[in-house]
Amino acid sequence: MSRxxxxxxxxxxxxxxxxxxxxxxxxxxxxxxxxxxxxxxxxIPAKAQLAQVLLERAFAQSLxxxxxxxxxxxxxxxxxxxxxxxxxxxxxxVLSGSSGEAMAFGPTEVVAHGPVKVLAAHRDTHFAxxxxxxxxxEIVLQAIDGTLARYRVVAFQTVRWDRFAYPAxxxxxxxxxxxCYPFGATEHxxxxxxxxxxKIG
Amino acid sequence: MISTxxxxxxxxxxxxxxxxxLLSTLVSASLMASEPSDDDPFAAGGLMLRGKGxxxxxxxxxxxxDISAKIxxxxxxxxxxxxxxxxxxxxxxxTYLYPLPEDGAVDSLNMIVGQRIFIGKIRTREDAQAAYDKxxxxxxxxxxxxxxxxxxxxxxIANVGPGETVLVQVTFQAPVRQLRGSYALRLPxxxxxxxxxxxxxxxxxxxxxxxxxxxxxxxxxxxxxxNPVTISVELAPxxxxxxxxxxxxxxxxxxxxxxxxxxTLAKGETPANRDFELRxxxxxxxxxxALFKQRHDxxxxxxxxxxxxxxxxTGDVPPREMIFVIDNSGSMSGESMRAAKxxxxxxxxTLRPQDSFNIIRFDxxxxxxxxxxxxxxxxxxALGKRFTQGLDADGGTEMLPALQAALxxxxxxxxxxxxxxxxxxxxxxxxxxxxxxxxxxxxGRSRVFMVGIGSAPNSYxxxxxxxxxRGTFTHIGTAEEVDTTMRDLLDRLxxxxxxxxxxxxxxxxxxxxxxxxxxxxxxxxxxxLARGKDLSGKLTVSGKLAGQDWSRTVDLATAQPxxxxxxxxxxxxxxxxxxxxxxxxxDGDMADTAIEDLGLKFHLVTSRTSLIAEDATPSRPAxxxxxxxxxxxxxxxxxxxxxxxxxxxxxxxxxxxxxxxELEEQLDLPxxxxxxxxxxxxxxxxxxxxxxAWxALRRRGLA
Numbered sequence: 001m002s003r004x005x006x007x008x009x010x011x012x013x014x015x016x017x018x019x020x021x022x023x024x025x026x027x028x029x030x031x032x033x034x035x036x037x038x039x040x041x042x043x044i045p046a047k048a049q050l051a052q053v054l055l056e057r058a059f060a061q062s063l064x065x066x067x068x069x070x071x072x073x074x075x076x077x078x079x080x081x082x083x084x085x086x087x088x089x090x091x092x093x094v095l096s097g098s099s100g101e102a103m104a105f106g107p108t109e110v111v112a113h114g115p116v117k118v119l120a121a122h123r124d125t126h127f128a129x130x131x132x133x134x135x136x137x138e139i140v141l142q143a144i145d146g147t148l149a150r151y152r153v154v155a156f157q158t159v160r161w162d163r164f165a166y167p168a169x170x171x172x173x174x175x176x177x178x179x180c181y182p183f184g185a186t187e188h189x190x191x192x193x194x195x196x197x198x199k200i201g
Numbered sequence: 202m203i204s205t206x207x208x209x210x211x212x213x214x215x216x217x218x219x220x221x222x223l224l225s226t227l228v229s230a231s232l233m234a235s236e237p238s239d240d241d242p243f244a245a246g247g248l249m250l251r252g253k254g255x256x257x258x259x260x261x262x263x264x265x266x267d268i269s270a271k272i273x274x275x276x277x278x279x280x281x282x283x284x285x286x287x288x289x290x291x292x293x294x295x296t297y298l299y300p301l302p303e304d305g306a307v308d309s310l311n312m313i314v315g316q317r318i319f320i321g322k323i324r325t326r327e328d329a330q331a332a333y334d335k336x337x338x339x340x341x342x343x344x345x346x347x348x349x350x351x352x353x354x355x356x357x358i359a360n361v362g363p364g365e366t367v368l369v370q371v372t373f374q375a376p377v378r379q380l381r382g383s384y385a386l387r388l389p390x391x392x393x394x395x396x397x398x399x400x401x402x403x404x405x406x407x408x409x410x411x412x413x414x415x416x417x418x419x420x421x422x423x424x425x426x427x428n429p430v431t432i433s434v435e436l437a438p439x440x441x442x443x444x445x446x447x448x449x450x451x452x453x454x455x456x457x458x459x460x461x462x463x464x465t466l467a468k469g470e471t472p473a474n475r476d477f478e479l480r481x482x483x484x485x486x487x488x489x490x491a492l493f494k495q496r497h498d499x500x501x502x503x504x505x506x507x508x509x510x511x512x513x514x515t516g517d518v519p520p521r522e523m524i525f526v527i528d529n530s531g532s533m534s535g536e537s538m539r540a541a542k543x544x545x546x547x548x549x550x551t552l553r554p555q556d557s558f559n560i561i562r563f564d565x566x567x568x569x570x571x572x573x574x575x576x577x578x579x580x581x582x583a584l585g586k587r588f589t590q591g592l593d594a595d596g597g598t599e600m601l602p603a604l605q606a607a608l609x610x611x612x613x614x615x616x617x618x619x620x621x622x623x624x625x626x627x628x629x630x631x632x633x634x635x636x637x638x639x640x641x642x643x644x645g646r647s648r649v650f651m652v653g654i655g656s657a658p659n660s661y662x663x664x665x666x667x668x669x670x671r672g673t674f675t676h677i678g679t680a681e682e683v684d685t686t687m688r689d690l691l692d693r694l695x696x697x698x699x700x701x702x703x704x705x706x707x708x709x710x711x712x713x714x715x716x717x718x719x720x721x722x723x724x725x726x727x728x729x730l731a732r733g734k735d736l737s738g739k740l741t742v743s744g745k746l747a748g749q750d751w752s753r754t755v756d757l758a759t760a761q762p763x764x765x766x767x768x769x770x771x772x773x774x775x776x777x778x779x780x781x782x783x784x785x786x787x788d789g790d791m792a793d794t795a796i797e798d799l800g801l802k803f804h805l806v807t808s809r810t811s812l813i814a815e816d817a818t819p820s821r822p823a824x825x826x827x828x829x830x831x832x833x834x835x836x837x838x839x840x841x842x843x844x845x846x847x848x849x850x851x852x853x854x855x856x857x858x859x860x861x862x863e864l865e866e867q868l869d870l871p872x873x874x875x876x877x878x879x880x881x882x883x884x885x886x887x888x889x890x891x892x893x894a895w896x897a898l899r900r901r902g903l904a
Contacts, residue, residue: 023898030891034884041880048875103871110871118868122875161870168408179873186879192870 044104048125051105055079055093062144068096077102080109082142083119090129094119094141110178116166117141118176123193127179130195139175139197151175151197160190173199256833257420261289262361264297264427264832266473268388270434275377275491275506276765277386279305285358286366292821294337294829296357298416300389303352303661305373306772308804310812312344312358313368321346321814323804325797329811333359340821344369346812349413350633351776352661353392354806360821371812374765374772377438379491379506381724383482384438387676390430390473393532393657393837394418395631396598414631419833421842425472427835432471434464434479439761440488442481449475449656449678475656475838476678490753491726494736494760497767501736504766507753508726509699509746518695520555521619522574523548524607524647527592528626528654530564534594536680536839537655541625543683544652545589548623551691552577560585563603564596573611594841598630601639608643620647621694622670628659634783636662640669641784648672648720650694652687657837669780671720679839696723697747704729706757707738714773717780730770771803 051071058071059079068078077095084091094109095102102108107121121127137153151174158181166176174196181193263286270279281301287293301307310321321344324332329345336343337359344367345357354371361367378385397411419427432450436442441460445452451467464479471477491506527545529538545560552558556577560570570588575581607622628651630636640649649670651663654677667674675690677683699721704713711733721727727742736757743752778795781787787795793809800810821827836842 023894027891027895027898030887030894034887034889034891036884037880037887038884041877041882041884044875044877044880103873104875108871111868120871120873122873124875124878127873159870161872164868164870166868178870185874186876186882188872188874188876192873194870 045125047104048106048122052093055095055106059093059144063146066145068144071105077105077108079106080112080144083107084140084142085129085133085137086140087137088129088132092121092126107177111166111176115170116168116174116176118166118178120178123179123181123183127177128183130177130179130193131183133177133195138200139177141175149173149175150200152200153195153197155196157194157196159192159194161192162190164192164194175199255420256417257422259423260427260830260832261291261828262287262293262295262830262832264295266299266390266428266430268430268432268477270386270388270432271437272377272386272434273437274439274493274761274763275379275384275504276493276763276769277375277377278372278765279375279388280370280372282368282370283356284366284368285361287361287363289828290363291828292363292825293361294357294359294827295361295832296355296829297832298349298353298355298392298414298834300352300392300657301354301371301373302375302387302389303664304769304772304776305352305375306768306803307346307348307354307371307373307806307812308768309370309372310344310346310814311368311370312342312814312816313370314342314365314816317816319344319814319816321812323801323806323810324813325801326809326811329813332813332815333357336360336815337827340819340823340825341816342367342820343813343815346371346806347413348806348808348811350661351779351808352389352659353414355413360819360827362820374768376504376728376769379508379726379728382486383444383480385478385480386434387479387660388432388477389657389660390471390475390477391657391834391837392416393627393629393655393659393840394834395629395659396530396532397631398597398599398601401632401635411631417831417833419835421836423833425474425835427833428473429470430473430477431469432464432466432477436462436464436479436481438481438483440483443484445479445481447477447479448682450477452479472835474835476658476676478676478678490755492755492757492760493763493766494757495762495764495766500732500734500767502766502770503729503731503736503740503757503760504763504769505729505731505740505755505760506726507729507742507755508724509721509742509744509753510751511723519619520553520557521621521695522612523552523556523558524561524574524620524622525549525558526561526563526603526607526622526624526626527589528564528598528600528624529562529592529594529596530598530629531595532598532627532629532840533654535841537627538592538594540677540680540683541654542589542592543680544625544654544677544687546586547683547687548691549582549585549589552582554578558582558585560588561603561606562588562592563598563600564594565599566596567599567602567606569606598626600626600628600630601632601635604636604639605643607649608639608645608647610645610647613645618646620645621650621672622647623650623652624663624666625652625654626658626663627655628653628662630659630662633659633662633665636666637669637780637783638785640666641780644670650690651675652677652690655837656839665776665780668715668719669783673722673725693722693724698722699744699746699751702727702742702744704740704742706731706733706736706740709733709736709738711736714770714777716777730766730773732767732770768803768805771799771805775799775805775807 054071058069059082061069062079070078077097079093080096081094083094093106095106096109107119107126110120111118133153135153139151141149177195178192181191265284267282270277285295312319333343333345340360343359347355349355356369358367395414402408445454450471453465453467455463457463489508493504495502525545527541554577557574558577559574562568649666650672651667651674653663664674675686677686702718711731713731739754739756741752741754775796778792782792796807797809800807806812
């Protein structure tokens with residue numbers, strides 16, 4: 001309202017100068033905010049990719065030493081496995097713990113022990129590939145002790161975040177990859193997409 | 202003068218600025234909306250029935266049940282014989298979940314294979330399980346009876362050969378209920394599917410318990426011939442019984458001489474899909490005192506049922522605050538919901554303007570009609586009735602929040618004011634302990650009245666809640682019973698209560714149970730179980746009724762002998778221990794030890810002791826595979842299968858039944874979207890706007 005009042009002042013030469021300054025200011029604010037948002041937005045995938053480079057190195061060291069190695073000195077998480085989907089050419093380093101912090105850098109282990117593993121990652125960074133995953137696709141999990149576990153995708157499930165359940169004693173070991181759903185959405189929502197894979201071999 | 206060009210410029214500039222502001226607020230507002238909205242299709246949820254699911258094929262093991270009850274005086278001895286018939290060509294292990302009266306004391310097990318009878322022994326739960334597992338592995342026949350809840354038991358039987366039939370016979374003692382001169386014995390025939398609140402599943406032990414307390418459900422297409430039951434009752438109440446009736450089953454009554462009757466089902470057998478109830482009354486006025494006695498292990502046990510004198514209405518009933526709590530969860534769908542709504546409408550119709558009321562409804566969510574109880578003016582009551590009529594049954598059974606809301610009392614300490622909480626529910630949930638803890642710790646001046654709705658309600662939960670809530674428990678089996686039963690209940694709620702009860706036996710040191718004596722509503726007897734050394738002399742019950750002292754004295758020498766009393770005492774004592782555990786007066790381990798001791802000493806199946814019968818010689822040939830089968834239960838009569846399982850629930854349940862997923866663990870999935878594309882788009886939009894405005898301004902020479 002106050003802005004509209006300013007704009008409505010008489011067109012004296014002083015008024016014209018004010019108006020010019022104001023117009024410039026608005027354009028400036030628009031451009032700066034836009035740039036800032038763009039940078040902030042682009043920083044997220046960039047960070048996700050950059051971190052993977054560091055993580056890749058930490059994972060290689062972990063493999064060599066058999067001990068989890070922190071990717072950077074102040075990290076509160078460490079690589080625990082490498083997940084890859086050969087058909088899609090995807091390979092990412094999985095991190096321990098499921099804090100939002102760790103998830104910015106890579107997929108995280110939500111359930112790590114027992115016959116069912118549950119991994120989660122963002123739908124627009126590391127787990128964007130879930131969208132292209134098909135039944136029958138192979139997923140390989142390499143642990144830091146070097147062992148390889150191969151899984152085959154058997155089913156997909158769309159579920160509310162608080163209605164998810166996994167079998168306590170499945171006949172075969174299972175791997176669940178969870179991410180947000182729907183894929184293209186820009187808003188946060190209650191739905192999750194879960195890809196289920198069964199251990200083979 | 203302002204030129205048109207100037208005006209246009211100003212408008213363009215103003216609009217650009219406004220658009221920019223609007224856009225950025227809109228985008229950021231939509232980014233903030235991360236809370237799940239209420240209208241998404243998955244929010245409705247459903248019962249957590251994924252565990253065992255639906256059985257669509259006829260099971261390989263068929264079950265037939267025969268119940269034979271003998272009622273003498275005020276106790277019943279009931280033998281339940283389950284015939285497990287293996288119709289397959291495989292060796293089978295079968296397990297069956299079934300209900301018994303919540304105050305029944307299970308004391309014996311016989312496993313009958315052909316001509317041989319194996320007699321069950323009482324062991325601690327773990328020992329019995331270990332013995333069973335050993336027999337199972339060695340190919341020997343074994344039968345195990347475990348308590349899952351006080352009114353829910355599980356029989357498991359190992360190594361039944363192809364085409365073979367094994368009988369499992371379980372016998373229990375139960376007291377006969379007495380109310381206003383009429384008597385009743387209730388035999389539940391099916392366990393209603395219980396809702397298992399997700400928050401109660403904290404570890405592997407809880408998952409195992411939830412699995413134990415649930416069973417697969419037979420698909421309605423399999424018909425109701427699955428688990429047929431035959432019932433015969435020999436009724437010898439000690440007087441010539443009148444008005445013998447069974448409200449839910451057609452019966453045949455045969456006179457046997459000296460006041461005895463033989464009662465059988467008119468149709469021969471019935472599907473196991475609703476509770477059986479037998480009622481009778483004494484001719485003329487019912488005796489005010491009944492007394493039974495047993496000597497066991499050097500101690501005397503006495504059971505006394507003493508009815509206080511009746512007192513008519515004493516002038517005006519003081520204003521009351523009535524809180525109605527109605528369950529509209531999925532298990533209530535169908536006939537139960539209609540009965541519950543009719544009951545509540547009836548109760549609302551009896552409110553007087555000086556009364557106040559509130560209505561709370563719950564499924565896995567909860568709504569309070571008013572923030573606090575309001576005066577029962579015509580308008581408010583009409584609002585309450587509309588609210589009631591609009592209720593639909595769906596969702597899970599989260600009763601705890603509703604109970605907490607009902608017990609939260611804003612006028613605590615108002616002298617003389619009566620606050621009554623009336624619960625209308627089937628009680629089909631598995632977290633009974635949470636309910637009991639809440640009620641025993643936060644009762645205050647409120648009194649809790651449980652109305653058990655439907656064909657197979659969880660009577661155990663409701664009778665215990667009523668006891669801890671110092672109120673009463675009433676059953677409503679069908680919609681036709683609503684008017685008479687609710688009238689009777691509401692009448693009794695408005696009559697004076699016998700309170701401040703005390704019991705003394707002269708010259709003897711006596712252990713009584715219940716330890717905390719209840720308040721008695723009109724027509725209710727005080728049922729006491731006592732034990733002591735050489736009980737003789739006089740027993741006196743005294744208390745206050747409508748402001749006046751009253752007392753009743755009985756001579757213990759006149760007690761009739763009954764061999765049920767010691768076991769009923771032990772069983773009632775266990776209920777007391779559980780109540781003390783819930784109220785925090787006794788810690789869990791101590792309670793477990795006490796219950797285990799009682800179970801072993803009185804040969805009773807309890808939460809800590811099981812009955813095990815086993816063959817000493819193997820029958821399954823080495824190398825023959827054993828198949829385990831859990832027998833499906835019928836849906837209780839009046840339940841709505843489609844409502845309960847819905848489309849989605851049904852399919853996931855069917856997958857579960859196929860053996861893919863037996864137990865599930867619930868897990869909250871984390872937020873997994875950075876939403877960076879939103880920032881990128883937002884940034885680009887602002888940039889485009891800014892650039893557009895800049896170009897426009899520049900062209901007009903403003904920049």
